[in-house]
Amino acid sequence: MSEPASPTPESDTSWLHMKEPLSMPDILGRTRTLLVGGVALALMLVAGLVGYELSLRQGMTSVRTDAGHRLELFAAAAESMLNRLEHVPATIQLNPEVVGLMGDQADAARRNAVNRYLKQLNGHLGSTAAYVLNERGIVLASSNSGEPGSFVGEDLSFRPYFIEALSGRTGHHFAIGNTSGVPGYYLSSPVRDGNRVVGVAVIKIPLTPIEQAWSLLGVPALIADENQVVILSSLPDWQYNTLIDQPLDKRVELQINQLYNLKSLPRFALSARLAGQDQEALNKGLVVNGSGMPTHVGNDLLVQGLHIQKMNWQLLVFSNLATVRKQAMLVSLLSSATAAFVSLLWLVVNQRRRIITQKLAAKRMLERANAQLEQKVARRTQALSNTNDLLRQEVKERIQAEQTLRAAQDELVQAAKLAVLGQLSTGITHELAQPLGAIRTLSGNTSEFLKRGDLDTVGSNLALINRLADQMGGILQPLKGFARKSPSIPASTDIAQAAHNALLLFASRLRSEGITLVNHCQEGHTLAWCDPNRLEQVIINLVGNALDAMRDAPEKVLTLAAQGTDDGHVRLTVTDTGSGVPPDMLDRLFEPFFTTKPVGIGLGLGLSISRDIVRDFHGELSAHNLPEGGACFTVTLPEKRLDGLPIGPMPLGHTSSLPHSPTLPTP
Secondary structure (H helix, E strand, O other), X not given: OOOOOOOOHXXXXXXXXXXXXXXXXXHHHHHHHHHHHHHHHHHHHHHHHHHHHHHHHHHHHHHHHHHHHHHHHXXXXXXXXXXOOOOHHXXXXXOHHHHHHHHOOOOHHHHHHHHHHHHHHHHHHOOOEEXXXXXXXXXXXXXXXXXXXXXXXOEOOOOHXXXXXXXXXXXXXXXXXXXXXXXXXXXXXXXXXOOEEEEEEEEEEOOHHHHOOHHHOOOOEEEEOOOOXXXXXXXHHHOOOEOOOOOHHHHHHHHHHOOOOOOOOOEOOOHHHHOOOOHHHHHHOEEEEOOOOOOOOOOEEEEEEEEEOXXXXXXXXXXXXXXXXXXXXXXXXXXXXXXXXXXXXXXXXXXXXXXHHHHHHHHHHHHHHHHHHHHHHHHHHHHHHHHHHHHHHHHHHHHHHHHHHHHHHHHHHHXXXXXXXXXXXXXXXXXXXXXXXXXXXXXXXXXXXXXXXXXXHXXXXXXXXXXXXXXXXXXXXXXXXXXXXXXXXXXXXXXXXXXXHHHHOOHHHHHHOOOEEEEOOOOOOOEEEEOHHHHHHHHHHHHHHHHHHOOOOOOOEEEEEEEEOOOOEEEEEEEOOOOOOOHHHXXXXXXXXXOOOOOOOOOOOHHHHHHHHHHHOOOEEEEEEOOOOOEEEEEEEEEOOOOOOOOOOOOOOOOOOOOOOOOOOOO
C-alpha cells in the first residue's frame, strides 16, 4: 500500500485562513452594513405608515366632499320634483263647483263637473291622482272616477294628510296608495267656505322621477321618511326597512294610518351601527363595518346623510372605501419604495467607483452583444428577404395556376357545349330538314305559278317561304350563341328565355321519347344576375341528365319551374320522374369524374362544371330525391329586380310546350 499523501502547503494555508478569527475592520464593516440596513428598513416602515395615513385622509376627504355635493344636488332635484306642485291643492278650492259640491254632496251634475275638472287638472299637472274629500274624509270626486280602482267613495279619514288639512294646515307626506298599492307623495290643502273648513283637496305625485335620478349619486342610497322607514332606495331589498326600533305606540299608529299599506317593516342591516348618531355626524360621514350588506355594496363603508327640511326626509348614501384603502396602500408601498430608493441612492454614491467600473464592463459586454445581435439581425433579415422572394414566386405561380385552371374550365365548358351539339345534331338536322324541303317545294311551285301569271299564289308562297326562313333562323340563333366561346359576363338574365333556348336543343328527343314537358317558367317574371350563355349550359346539362334518367321510366314527365324567394334570390328547379339518385351517391354527385351512368357514357364532369358555373355567380346547385320518385335539381342565383316587376314567388301553373314543325300546304 502507498503512504497517504501529505497535505500540500497551499491546501494547508487555505485551511488556516478559514479558521482564523475575523479582524476588527471586518467586524466594523459588517456592523456598519447591519446598521445601515436597519436604518433603511426603519425609514421604509415610517415612510409607508405616514404615506398610508396621509393618503387615507385625503381619500376620505375627497369621498366626503364628492358625496356631499352629490347629496345636495340630489336633494335639490328631489325637492324640486315633489314640491313644484305644492301650491296646487290650495288652488282647487278656487273652482266654485268644488266648494258647491261640499255644500250639496248629492248634486250629481256638480259631482260630474268636479270629476271632469280634476281629471283635466291631473292630466295637465302629470300627477298620479287629484281628488277632494268632505269633512268626514269621504272622497267625493276624483280624477280617476269611472275607472277601475276609482277613489270615489273611499274613506281616507285615517290618512295624516287629511287630518292636517282638516286642521287648516298644508299636509305633505309619503304613503302607499290604499286602493292602487302604488307609493306616492301626497300634498293636501283645506277647502274653505268662508272661514270654515268644509273639505280637503289632495294631489298624489309619482315618485318615478326620483327613482330614475339615482344615477346622480353613483353609489347605493336610500331615503327615509319622518318615521325612519326607507321609502325609496336604489336597492329594492332596502325598501320599507326601518332604521330604528319602532316603539309599540308608533307601530300601532303606523297600522292605523296605513302609510305603508300594512307592510312588515324589517330592520335595516346597519340600523344598529347608525343608532344614536346625530345629523351633524351623518353630514360629516361615518365609517362603519358593512358586514351583512350585499357583496357589491362592500364591507367598508362611509355613510353620509343629508336632511331634506321641506319633506322631513333623511337621504343617506353608502360609499365603498375599498378603493380609497387600496389607493392608500398603494401610496404606502410607493412611499416605502421611495425611502428604499433614497437609501439605495446613498449606497450608490458611496460605491460610485465600483458602479462606474461595472458600467464600463457592462458597456463593453453590451457592445459585444449589440454586435452579435446586429449580425444575427442581418442573417435573419436576409433569411426573411429570401423567404419573401419565395412567397412572391409562390403567389405568382398560384395566380398562374388559377388562371390556367379557369382557362381549363372554360375549355371544358366549351367542350361540353360542342359535345351536346354533337349529341343533338340528328334532332337539329331533322328540325331544319322539314322547313328546307318545304322551301324547295314552294320555290318550285312559285316558278310554275309565276309562268302562269298567278301572282296572288306567288305572293302567298313567298310569304310562307319567308316565315319558314324565320323559323329556321329561330332554331339556329340559340345554337350560334350556345356554341360561341365567350368570356363569362354577368347580366340581367331571363330564366324563362334561357330555359326556352336550352329546350330547343331537346325538342326532337322529347317528341321521339314520348316525354311530357311541363314548363312553369314565364318570360319576364324571374330575372337572375348571371351569364345567359353559361346558364343555358347548366340547364342543358340538367335537362340531359333528366332525360337519361327517364329512359326506362313508365311515366316520363320533365318539369321546369322558376320563382323568386324572400331573401333576394331566384330558384330554378328541374324535376324528372326517373328512378332518382341512389342515396349513398348523393354526397358524391358533384365530384369531378363521378357518374351514375354506365361505363363509356359521359365523363362525370357535367354536374361538377355546372356547380362551378353557378358558384361563380354567387349561387348554388343542389340535388335531392322526391318522395314520389325521381330527382329534383335546384339552381339558386342572385335576383336582379327591375321596376314594375313583382317581387317574391311567381304564380305557378303555366304549362307550355315546344313548337312543332308546321305542316306545309301543297300548291
